[in-house]
Amino acid sequence: MDGFSGLLHGFGVALTWYHVMLMVIGVLLGILVGVLPGLGAPNGVSLLLPLTFTMDPVSAIILLTSMYWGALFGGSTTSILFNIPGEPSSVATTFDGYPMAQNGRATEALSFAFLSAGFGAIVGVLLITALSGWVTQFALKFSSPEFFGVYFLAFASFVGLSGAPPLKAAVSIALGFSLAAVGMDSVSGSLRLTFGYDVLLAGISFLVAVIGLFGIGELILTIEDGLKLDGIRAKITPRDVLRTAAQMPKHWATLLRSSIVGCWMGITPGGPTAASFMSYGLAKRFSAYRANFGKGEPDGVIAPETADHSAGTSAMLPMMALGLPGSATAAVMLGGLMIWGLNPGPMLFVERPDFVWGLIASMYLGNVVAVVLVLATVPLFASILRIPFAIIGPLIVVVCFIGAYTIAGRPFDLWLALAFGILGYVFKKLDYPIAPLILAMVIGDKAEDAFRQSMIMSKGSLSIFWSNPLVTSLMLLGLVLLFWPLLGALRQRLRAARS
Amino acid sequence: MARKFGMALGFLAAGMAGAAAQGWQPTKPIEFVVTSSPGGGTDNFTRMIQSIILKYKLIDQPIVVSNKGGGSGAEGYLVSKTSAGDPYKVIFGTNNAYLLPYVAKLGYKFSDLTPVAALALDEFLLWVKADAPYKTAKDYVEAVKAKPETYKMGGSQSKDTDQTLTSILSTATGAKFIYVPFQGGGAVGTQLAGGHINSHTNNPNESIGQWKAGQVRPLCVFSPTRLPAGPKVTETQGWADIPTCKESGIPVERFQMPRTVWLPAGTPAGAVQFYEGILKKVSETPEWQEYITRTVQTGQFLSGDSLKAFVANDDKLSREVFEREGWIVK
Amino acid sequence: MIARWQAELGMAAFLAVIGVITIIGAREYGVGWSPSGPEPGAFPFYMGIIVLLASLANALRALVAGLRPALWSEQAFLKPEQMRLVLGFTLPILGLVVASLMLGLYVGMALYLFGTLVLQNRYPVLKASLIALATPVLAYFLIERVFKVAMLKGPLEAWLGL
Structure with a gap:
């Protein structure tokens, strides 16, 4: 069944009252899970999983994916309002979303986030619809060297942009990579940097680090300013939302670029979190208002949100067609697929077209439902900002610690969250950049694994990184992006010399 | 007020049920500790059991499932140490419960666990790419022997079941592979389908989709008998058509991974019996049979002495490999 | 300074x-x-x-x-006054962590909220008690009942049989 007729068939399956109701329930539960830091989409989806065992697989996957969309949207809400990313993939949204909210543009920031997220998601599904056959063939070309290339590319497009002192950026990056190395090393099976402490066995969760560095660190900064954040008296009317929507076409370049980045990272699969960082980095690089980034630039919200959602949706394709989960949530759904008696793989498209196309059609509908529902909640969430800081401050602290504990149920994580909170506060005051540390924690493990797997395959020869056109171009592109700031400086000097 | 009354009734009911069954009964919520991350094989195993218990109302108390998959599952087994004697922590895992402490310095010993039951054995197969020239497992092994350390064997994790099996295979046949560890069975499968590795030893469930699609092909199964006949997977073949490795001339008779359930050491014997009884009932439901068939595992309920014997045997076998490979830490 | x-x-x-x-x-x-x-x-x-x-x-x-x-x-x-503000905010968080590890997160958060609201922000005792009690109860129903995730518990929960 090819794209178009398949999709029509799929809409026939997905467009029933029962399924639309499941989408609404899923999205609402997802928003709730997404808003609470720590209780992320993977948790939420695995909690619903037992309920779906008795359901028809199509209904079950619609419920679970809708919950995932809801969580992705909900995660951005807390990023923008409180600087606490509800989901790992919405970390990059805090960079400009939170400053916008502080400048009294919360509604605008939220609307931009949701609309661009919806746009990204639709691009992701369109890609799946149109190119499902070709994309799976492409993804099969990826092995460890290519994965390393993908992570290298994501890393290269983000670093070198923070404008922080280079020595401090180096500390931040290297510290992030060291933290990522704590725990079981999957290539050698040995426990690294645990010093015999069992609490370090499972590694240091980057989510706990995020809750501390962003959430608690930011609160301490707010307190220090003596700022009695009495709430932002922004009036929220549906008109504001509509006005923001009308501005969207102006950002077409960012939207398009970020969708491409997102789809690329969803399929390869580098994951939505790395996608949002990479997209933010590129947006900043190509923006005419580069200096405004980090101070509340709409493009800085649009870029990560679009990429995050297009990666989240397009990651469904490698999950179904190859059995390869592109995100933690996709891994849980993959488990669900097997429990419902479906075997992920290319034959799924042939054997169960009702399931595959029903899911794809539901992804269009589910994301539309999610955008509508989440926009409807904007006034509600924005009104939280009006609560005096004296109450909301301690409540956010409590939510942070609940979040830190629920990530993995480890008491030790409470200490970690506090420590990262203080570290985040001091880092910010002393101009150590935080974002590269987070990115290094997210991709450090995977990049190192991919590198060492490649070395095992090539018996220790680095030539494997230019052994075929694909990996060679990935590495070259990464190198160009890494040295882009240097190239720019060189060009300027040349121009100056010429004139 | 109503809630209090309800609670009192609950206590009464629990007390009466306890008296009726003449044994240990849970009186508060139970935690199922999963030694893998969400979506992993052990996670599916646990959630399947949880859903069957819910469906047949085998336990009155609520069940909370928590994933502690850090350090290849060691994080979950550590619960046995931190919650010694707590009958409300049920730990679900595989044979890594007793094998992990050999290869990594961990805070728990096997003696911190009380065995409850094993419900299934997961099978291992030798897979190659569908268009590979080898007709039988013997052909492939001969090809590997002709060019030692050029053929890549993929597997999930390091010093875990896949690498152990690769080592057993090498010792038994003299074929030397390059073992490449990946994150999980799904990733390993895709690597083979893409032709980046030459073979792997995935469980049936991990590679059925790719076999159906004609991307990969099983050569033999590491089981003393062939797998049970079911519906055909490809147009011409079903699971029962795969020869055992022994039939194909590879002297490895058996390699299976038990799916196991544990309690912390020091839990009352009554609690062990209670869970054993529940799990026995679970294993007799049609839903469980269906799960076993669908995931092509071998359903086998082991408890008490039969479980101890199985563990002792498996432990000895793996230990030999670990010693030979120099993986044992101390 | x-x-x-x-x-x-x-x-x-x-x-x-x-x-x-x-x-x-x-x-x-x-x-x-x-x-x-x-x-x-x-x-x-x-x-x-x-x-x-x-x-x-x-x-x-x-x-x-x-x-x-x-x-x-x-x-x-x-500056000294900033130091006072920062410590005044951070030390209670330290208290929250220690109390939560000893008494469980629910009790810990109730004590923390009550303490900061009354002692630090001079909230009326009644209003503060309401917030300090409502938050853990709400958290309990949301996290343990709706999402079925186990929370860090202490002696109080054991006594209540939760």
Whole structure:
């Protein structure tokens, strides 16, 4: 069944009252899970999983994916309002979303986030619809060297942009990579940097680090300013939302670029979190208002949100067609697929077209439902900002610690969250950049694994990184992006010399 | 007020049920500790059991499932140490419960666990790419022997079941592979389908989709008998058509991974019996049979002495490999 | 008052220690290049070295600035009144962590909320008690009943049989 007729068939399956109701329930539960830091989409989806065992697989996957969309949207809400990313993939949204909210543009920031997220998601599904056959063939070309290339590319497009002192950026990056190395090393099976402490066995969760560095660190900064954040008296009317929507076409370049980045990272699969960082980095690089980034630039919200959602949706394709989960949530759904008696793989498209196309059609509908529902909640969430800081401050602290504990149920994580909170506060005051540390924690493990797997395959020869056109171009592109700031400086000097 | 009354009734009911069954009964919520991350094989195993218990109302108390998959599952087994004697922590895992402490310095010993039951054995197969020239497992092994350390064997994790099996295979046949560890069975499968590795030893469930699609092909199964006949997977073949490795001339008779359930050491014997009884009932439901068939595992309920014997045997076998490979830490 | 250069120096020293710890930990597993690529310790080893060297350089810069009272060194890192605010906010959080580890998160958060609202923000006792009680109850129903996730519990929950 090819794209178009398949999709029509799929809409026939997905467009029933029962399924639309499941989408609404899923999205609402997802928003709730997404808003609470720590209780992320993977948790939420695995909690619903037992309920779906008795359901028809199509209904079950619609419920679970809708919950995932809801969580992705909900995660951005807390990023923008409180600087606490509800989901790992919405970390990059805090960079400009939170400053916008502080400048009294919360509604605008939220609307931009949701609309661009919806746009990204639709691009992701369109890609799946149109190119499902070709994309799976492409993804099969990826092995460890290519994965390393993908992570290298994501890393290269983000670093070198923070404008922080280079020595401090180096500390931040290297510290992030060291933290990522704590725990079981999957290539050698040995426990690294645990010093015999069992609490370090499972590694240091980057989510706990995020809750501390962003959430608690930011609160301490707010307190220090003596700022009695009495709430932002922004009036929220549906008109504001509509006005923001009308501005969207102006950002077409960012939207398009970020969708491409997102789809690329969803399929390869580098994951939505790395996608949002990479997209933010590129947006900043190509923006005419580069200096405004980090101070509340709409493009800085649009870029990560679009990429995050297009990666989240397009990651469904490698999950179904190859059995390869592109995100933690996709891994849980993959488990669900097997429990419902479906075997992920290319034959799924042939054997169960009702399931595959029903899911794809539901992804269009589910994301539309999610955008509508989440926009409807904007006034509600924005009104939280009006609560005096004296109450909301301690409540956010409590939510942070609940979040830190629920990530993995480890008491030790409470200490970690506090420590990262203080570290985040001091880092910010002393101009150590935080974002590269987070990115290094997210991709450090995977990049190192991919590198060492490649070395095992090539018996220790680095030539494997230019052994075929694909990996060679990935590495070259990464190198160009890494040295882009240097190239720019060189060009300027040349121009100056010429004139 | 109503809630209090309800609670009192609950206590009464629990007390009466306890008296009726003449044994240990849970009186508060139970935690199922999963030694893998969400979506992993052990996670599916646990959630399947949880859903069957819910469906047949085998336990009155609520069940909370928590994933502690850090350090290849060691994080979950550590619960046995931190919650010694707590009958409300049920730990679900595989044979890594007793094998992990050999290869990594961990805070728990096997003696911190009380065995409850094993419900299934997961099978291992030798897979190659569908268009590979080898007709039988013997052909492939001969090809590997002709060019030692050029053929890549993929597997999930390091010093875990896949690498152990690769080592057993090498010792038994003299074929030397390059073992490449990946994150999980799904990733390993895709690597083979893409032709980046030459073979792997995935469980049936991990590679059925790719076999159906004609991307990969099983050569033999590491089981003393062939797998049970079911519906055909490809147009011409079903699971029962795969020869055992022994039939194909590879002297490895058996390699299976038990799916196991544990309690912390020091839990009352009554609690062990209670869970054993529940799990026995679970294993007799049609839903469980269906799960076993669908995931092509071998359903086998082991408890008490039969479980101890199985563990002792498996432990000895793996230990030999670990010693030979120099993986044992101390 | 803590001067900027003092804070810079302290942070750089702290990070240098982290670097040294990383290096020591990494050396346990070999940091060389084996026939099958880098050994397990190699990657953290070099990361530790980067942290150590860059931090030493940062420390040196802070010292130079401290010796030569320039613009940078005169900047205050924390003024006394700021210090009071920051400690007033952070110490109760420390209390929350300690109380939660001993008594469970629900009791911990109730005590923390009541304490900060009444003692610090001068909220009326009745209103503060309401918030301090409602939050854990709400959290309990949301997290343990709706999402069925186990929370860190203490003696109170054991006594209540939850």
